[in-house]
Amino acid sequence: MNQTFDFNRWRLLIAKHGYEQGKKYLLSLVAIAALLLIWFVFVLFANPYEPLPDGAQFGTYYVGLFLVGCIYASLLFSDLASRPRGIDYLSLPASHLEKLLCALFYGVLIFFLAYTIVFYIVELPMIRVARAIAYAHWLKTAHPKEIFNAGETINVFVMPRRPAGAPNAFFYILLSYFAVQAAFILGSVYFPKFSFIKTVVTLLLIGLVYVFLVDTVVGWIMPEGRYYHAFTAYNFHGPNGYEDGKVVTLPEWFHDLLSIIVRYAFAPIFWITTYFRLKEKEI
């Protein structure tokens, strides 16, 4: 029997979690749908000239995804906050990896799919309503030669009106979502109580320390100048400022490595840290 990962044990864990939490998850999805509906109705009537524009739809999807995804992530290991639940959780004969992968299955994969489906379930009929409102308005007010043009269902993963060759910024927003959510998953193991708030405060503090380090501490060490091209190039002041200064650039491979880390590595790093934190958890 494999002590690190056994598919059969993991399957049992998935079934157990699904059955025990299923009702709660369904109710949560209904609540999310209701909130999206209320918000869309508000947006719809706030601007009848252009109801539910692309920006409002994208904004709603991503703000909701970040907010609900991080709140849910911060509850993933909330069982560890209570001794009876924590004992039940840690004593269950499954490995820490299986328990983590079960949490990631529901918290990352299933949540992402379920949220996206719920978003479209609400958005699709709301777009029809929006078009009807906009059409009625267009009939009343538009110039006879003006073409009716109202909101359409969007693909939330593709940036609209993107110039040819430009990167799809939404892909990076999604990557950053998984990274931030992973930080909240780690926070739920580190801070069993008030996990969401404590993780927000911790992330803010880390951000402040980072800014302080880069701006002040490194600023003291470096000669006068400025960064550009992220942190892989530095423009030193010459006697007449930047014009006769010099640019020091780190090797291309370092820039590539840094890009990969910033884009892809944060979420896995936080998940791996969560695994080790779970292993050392005491109740």
Next chain:
Amino acid sequence: MITIQNLHFSYRKRPVFRGLSLQLQAGHIYGLLGKNGTGKSTLLRNIAGLLYPDQGRIEVLGFIPGKRQPAFLQEIFLVPEEFYLPDIPVQQLVDLQGPFYPRFNHSQFERYIREFDIPADSTLQNMSYGQKKKVLISFGLATNCSLLLMDEPTNGLDIMSKSQFRKVIAGELNEQKCIVISTHQVKDLENLIDRVTIIDEGRILFDQTVDAISRRLSFRISFDNEEVKQSLYSESSLRGHAIVAPNANEEESKLDLELLYKAIVMNGHSIQSVFTAK
């Protein structure tokens, strides 16, 4: 089965164990007695791998509990004092949680449930604390784990359930199994345990088999003032004086756990000397 060597454990700055050593063997029911806050539950959680020793070593069935490997977790079951059971029907609990334990036996579980008078088709949500506890005990027994740890298992059980509990536990012991019951309600364990371990201030105050206790100590009611004076421990009761005295004549007397416990807490040194004397 369980070897604890030089266990040191503390909660932040409050030390609980300073060099505790203990060995527990299969085929026995151990009664872990002690006052509130002496570390009984902490010891059980250390054995179950839910807490990690600051120093020292714990080995259970050849495993280091703190690693919480599935093969280890399949072999132990902890019935904590404060426990959690999801709000699902009993049958679902068995179907979802039972498969994690390779030796889980459904018919055994149903038998215990019947013995405890729990309706098998009920939902845990609608059960009282005592009923839930009986479900958990039944589940723990049906897992057929090698090591069953129980923390204050009789708390919340009514009088009938306590005697059902004793009956069920006594019937389940075998040569491969070890049961450790921690409690401060010592009366509940009478006629059940075969070894008494008393913890006080983080150390083992007393650790003897029930056979040895019965051979060495006598528990009786006395009306003789001289005998009361010379006893290891005495307390007055309506019927006379209940005393603990050395069993010099190897008389048969029924072990009174509560009296023994008080005697050890009040006069542990003298009691110990009876066991160390040849």
